[in-house]
Amino acid sequence: MIILAVDSSSAAGSAAIYRDGQVLYEAYANEGLTHSQTLLVRCDEAFRNSGMSPGNVDVYAVTAGPGSFTGLRIGMGLVKGMAFASDAKCAAVPTFLALAQPLAGSGRDILTVLDARQKRVYCSAFRSDNGVLEKVMEDCVLPLTELNMAVKECGLENVLVAGDASAQAAEAVDGAEDAGEEYRYVHAGQVCIAAAQMAERGELCSADELRPFYLQLSQAERNRLNNDDKESAGNETHDR
């Protein structure tokens, strides 16, 4: 099985080619240029350097979210376009799975965090056991100040933190360790590996069915509105 994977879910962007259990080539950069200018160039680079062509690809994989709104749409649009042309299958790989994947052999509890701006993070968590990841926290948006409590509620211990907000999150969570620069951003090679596992589990879809997963902010919004309501109710009491 040949997989082309792309990632543009955060500041870094990458493309990788995978064939039968091996990542053949990965083009990765975090040079600050916009994905709309560079992602297709990286795909081209991956094809040329691996000796593959779009016609060989069985599965097009993309990190489907959560992450940067603009970035997710660029990756999604690119993969949909290529898969439509060849009628290939697609894999919508969760961003957090691609982030946790390289730490699956660590035996540690893994917290994955992406910067959602304004002192908030998108987060999820996994337990790793002999290279197998078990998801133990549903994807959510949290203020950094609430992250420690959320991690405790999941019963996580000896936590290793990955993702572009790992430094801030490791500071916010008691006893957590920042996994470091190598694990801050998704690498498309990891997206290939996750996509291959999804293919084995029958979790592929058509280009038409491929959808981004933006991570609904409505819960965060509801919480905030509730807080605002409480505050305004408090003000009314004062006025009287």
Place this chain on the structure above:
Amino acid sequence: MYTYHFTTHSQQETEDIGCRFASCVRPGMTVAMYGDLGAGKTAFTRGVERGLGYQGSVTSPTFSIVNEYRGGRVDVAHFDMYRISSEEELYGTGFYDYLDGRMAVFMEWSENIPFAVDDTAVKITIEHGPGGERSITVESPEEIVF
């Protein structure tokens, strides 16, 4: 919080205050703007761009939601939040992608997005006064000189 007041008597004077304000604009800065229709929010922003040395035109991003002004001393994203009412809608404009510290972000109609205005934002309120006067109030978490 540091507060600065100005009174202007024409659109040109409002632009001139914006032009002075440009001297303290820096990448990563968010500027929340408040004021009724026609108060002068776009005029103020046009003045900012003049002060930053931006060569293009500055118009209200009513339909585009966001205009990007690149090439001045600081690149600026100019938002109009008039039609935005929820955090999901705001996310769907790409707003949060602009908060990566590379550009300054100016937000007209910030009344609509209180959830996205944090305590690091500079707030600019423009109010109608008698005889076409405008009262401009700049509130900044840090002391600014302009």
